[in-house]
Amino acid sequence: MAFTDVPGARLYWRRDGRDEGPVLVLLNSIGTDMDLWDGVMPYLRDHFALLRIDTRGHGGSKTEAGDVSLERLAADVLSVADDAGIERFSVAGVSLGGMIGMEIALRASARVERLALICTSATMDSASWNDRITKVRGEGMAAIADLAMGRFLSDAAEPALFETVRRQLLAMDAEGYAACGAAIRDMDLATRIAGIACPTLVVTGTRDSSTPYGGHGEHLVARIPGAAHHALEAAHLAPLEAPDALAAALLSFVER
Numbered sequence: 329m330a331f332t333d334v335p336g337a338r339l340y341w342r343r344d345g346r347d348e349g350p351v352l353v354l355l356n357s358i359g360t361d362m363d364l365w366d367g368v369m370p371y372l373r374d375h376f377a378l379l380r381i382d383t384r385g386h387g388g389s390k391t392e393a394g395d396v397s398l399e400r401l402a403a404d405v406l407s408v409a410d411d412a413g414i415e416r417f418s419v420a421g422v423s424l425g426g427m428i429g430m431e432i433a434l435r436a437s438a439r440v441e442r443l444a445l446i447c448t449s450a451t452m453d454s455a456s457w458n459d460r461i462t463k464v465r466g467e468g469m470a471a472i473a474d475l476a477m478g479r480f481l482s483d484a485a486e487p488a489l490f491e492t493v494r495r496q497l498l499a500m501d502a503e504g505y506a507a508c509g510a511a512i513r514d515m516d517l518a519t520r521i522a523g524i525a526c527p528t529l530v531v532t533g534t535r536d537s538s539t540p541y542g543g544h545g546e547h548l549v550a551r552i553p554g555a556a557h558h559a560l561e562a563a564h565l566a567p568l569e570a571p572d573a574l575a576a577a578l579l580s581f582v583e584r
């Protein structure tokens with residue numbers, strides 16, 4: 329187990345896979361932790377040095393109360409990479425993790441080799457995120473659990489998987505969810521992403537109701553220079569619904 333202290337937070341991270349070779353940093357959606365990647369790990373561990381980080385306020389990472397910005401979350405990842413002795417890396421980020429990946433690619437372009445943006449967006453409805461933040465801070469995680477679960481997984485997901493994700497969501501720190509929700513609410517990536525200079529793959533889920541291709545993925549593909557697109561049969565949490573297909577897409581993109 330390894331931890332990195334940053335302003336306002338203690339971050340939990342772990343390395344898996346190869347000791348040497350290309351580094352792939354795996355980042356999560358809001359409301360999930362690094363276990364999100366467990367089903368994908370067997371496909372990736374022989375190919376990459378893998379770094380997983382629990383976003384502040386999620387999983388094993390603690391945060392102080394209060395809103396955070398995407399810039400702060402990007403700086404968190406860079407601090408962990410520094411601590412782990414990693415200079416250059418590729419990023420595969422799901423949803424909030426993809427937003428953080430875009431912010432890193434814009435602010436620390438020299439460090440990012442490739443960017444895989446999975447079920448994510450450069451813009452989400454800020455009023456509805458503000459509502460979620462207010463609910464979570466006032467009433468706890470149960471107040472948004474049904475909404476979040478309806479967006480995370482589709483009817484194709486196994487009931488046991490649905491229960492596991494829901495249990496984790498309900499158990500998480502409401503302030504961690506609210507703090508990171510503020511980063512989603514306040515993000516300003518929509519036009520800035522035209523400045524992303526690294527090879528980028530946009531992965532969308534055909535069953536994703538939160539960040540579908542129409543209005544989200546297509547915007548990323550249109551704005552990020554040279555971005556490629558790959559569609560998976562999955563809902564928002566693609567690493568859970570389509571681990572093998574996602575791993576295949578990542579392998580062919582990052583190892584290219």
Ligand SMILES: O=C(O)CC1=CCC(=O)O1
Pocket residue numbers: 356357358359422423424425475476479480512538564
């Ligand atoms: O809409 C949701 O709850 C799903 C989601 C949006 C950003 C993120 O990280 O997850």
